[in-house]
Amino acid sequence: MLGAALLAAPALAQAAPKVVVIGGGFGGAAAARALHRLGVSVTLVERDATYLSCPFSNAVIAGLREMEAQRFGYDGLRREGIAVVHQAARTVEDRRVVLADGDALPFDRLVMAPGIALHPDAIPGLDTEAMPHAWRAGPQTLLLRRQLEAMEDGGLVVLSAPANPYRCPPGPYERASLIAHYLKTHKPRSKLILLDAKDAFSKQKLFEEAWAALYPGLLEWVPLSSGGKVVEVDAAARVVRTEFGEHQAAVANIIPPQSAGRIAQAAGLTDRSGWCAVDPVSFESRQRPGIHLIGDAIIAGAMPKSAFAAHAQALVCAEAVAALLRGEAPAPPKLINTCYSLVEPGYGISIAGVYQPKDGLLADVPGAGGTSALGAPPAVRAAEAGYAEDWFHTVTADAFG
Template sequence: MAGLAAGTAALAAPRVLAQAPPHVAVVGGGFAGASASRALKRQGTDIRVTLVESKARYAACPFSNAVLAGLRDLDAQYFGYDGMKRDGIDVVAASATAIDAEARRLRLDDGSDLAFDRLILAPGIDLMLDAIPGYGASGAEVMPHAWQAGEQTALLRRQLEAMDDGGLVVIAAPANPFRCPPGPYERASLVAHYLKAHKPRSKLLILDAKDSFSKQRLFEEAWEELYPGLIEWVSLSFGGRVTEVDAATKTLTTEFGSHQAAVANVIPPQRAGAIAAAAGVADRTGWCPIDPVTFESRLRPGIHVIGDAAIAGAMPKSAFSANAQAKACAAAVATLLAGGQPAAPKLINTCYSLAAPDYGISIAGVYEPREGLLAEVAGAGGVSPLDAPADVRASEAVYAEAWFDTITGEVFG
């Protein structure tokens, strides 16, 4: 009997195995991970998808600068996972604590294990709070980074509202690479918009750890036009890099001197979310090298890395990039699971920034795999024109908001 049963099982096994749908685990429910989960379900193949995300709601960073300026409710930044559940994605409210790439298993903080055929890691960024002496987790409660949206956004908004007219707002911007390259400058613009209307004697100082920034000429043109004399940008060469802070007095020290702020927004250096290092997919830079066709880790086969955590060559760390990468990665993973050879993708990024509520500017790029990285397609992409008429800026502001509505609908809706 036992022999017969075993024989039947042995005969049946290959058929059962062939029919069991492959399982892809996705870690991280931001723009990258949520997009990938959905895209996998929409490949048309039978793939079981588990999304591992500890938070019940995602707080989106794009447009959170408008929240800081009082132009938008923080509630409008939150998105849940009900849409994903409706799509048949198994959403597990837990954090991944360890990943065994060889055994293809994931350890969760509730003590359970999750086996996968392939893993898509989308952990976003980790803020290196201790990289700036004097800052740290307690410093962030006084001088918010607001670089992961949510409570930090609300805190910085409250501080701006409470500040007296004539106060100095300081934004400390990090060196490259970091999440949302134009973000600190959009933030400066929209905070200036708020100050100009409500606290016109105030000043805004950007202390920068670099000598140039995304859409720089466009931002500078907008600042000259909209907020003359309000925003001052101090580059690395002119002593912009913050070397130390004192949270008690809100003092930021640079190589050239120190600045006492009424409100200080310190955006610290970043690296891939902690699970990336734990999984062995982050290199010495703190970010994750990937194959530009499949997004598979160069360090651990079977694990794909997308979004801000990945070293995506010329692609900036943006929500648009994360979404585009997620869809390309999902297609590659589905092809690999079916035993196929993924074709080289082309990716697009479009990043809008608001210099004012009715003043939008953008940068766009098209990317393809070249020499092992995602490289820009020559002759394509670039930024909005300088000296454009107001109606062009106004329409880009409209497109910016339309983009946010569309992408959050596609990803979370």
């Protein structure tokens, strides 16, 4: 048998190895393009015809940007020779992806960038049509924007941030900032309460510095220890109940708990936490060999669930997959993350980190990373707001062509 296999090998050697990528967001689309550049035959499986970016969608909610600026298609990938299949993936069998219509795509290795699943049912009474989460860019983003536009001046906006981990750690605080900017400029008698299921958050000192300067008396942050955890809502009456009392909202934006995307669960790639454990060098699943995972769905240690991180992981993962397909061991990587947040137009702040594999996870490289300086002059804040735009243009071009 071994002899026959060796003899047969040269005849098969012409075929490029097949990799299927599931999920066409920042991570999946970038992984598909990087693998293609490395000579791999790639099929991208993505349910939707176009992708709507979460980064900058808070600006859409606040009326500072239109949704079409968030939309990216897959024609760039197709032009390069990447097969794009617009179907949901139903499950992953042994070396084949089963699609919603029953077709199956065989693979030598699989890369999954499944993103997140949202769990509004974890909050009793929550109806996301009445209290949108807007945590996946799309109709929910526009619903929340319309609710804010329809609100009378003097209304109370209640925003709730979940416990860790969740997609985009600074996201709820950027959103609170930009909604506060909308209220300040359009409905100045209104107020925003940010209920938080935790006592500390990303870029906290920078956000608090900005809030004190820009939105005094308008934006109030309520940490867990002061009654920030939402325990129940009455969606129809727009009442939000916490451990300490209740708030009568005019608009409520409840961001629910999250886990790895549905297909990761269906394929048996999640652990008891609901997220996916991976090897920090190859991004190969700890649960199923031959399947690699990147982006918001994974347990990445110190590396946050951000679009920048998903893109950085995609490029490292693609190199690792190509190395493994050549029969080589992937080299230990280093990865970078940089996340910008806007607190008002022209006022940006950032957090950055450098990561390396350590003890089976991605750990911070000591001495690197951190946030923008407190008390920095307006020119620095304006520069960082500009860099956020530059990053968005660059990363979306790299992911979608």
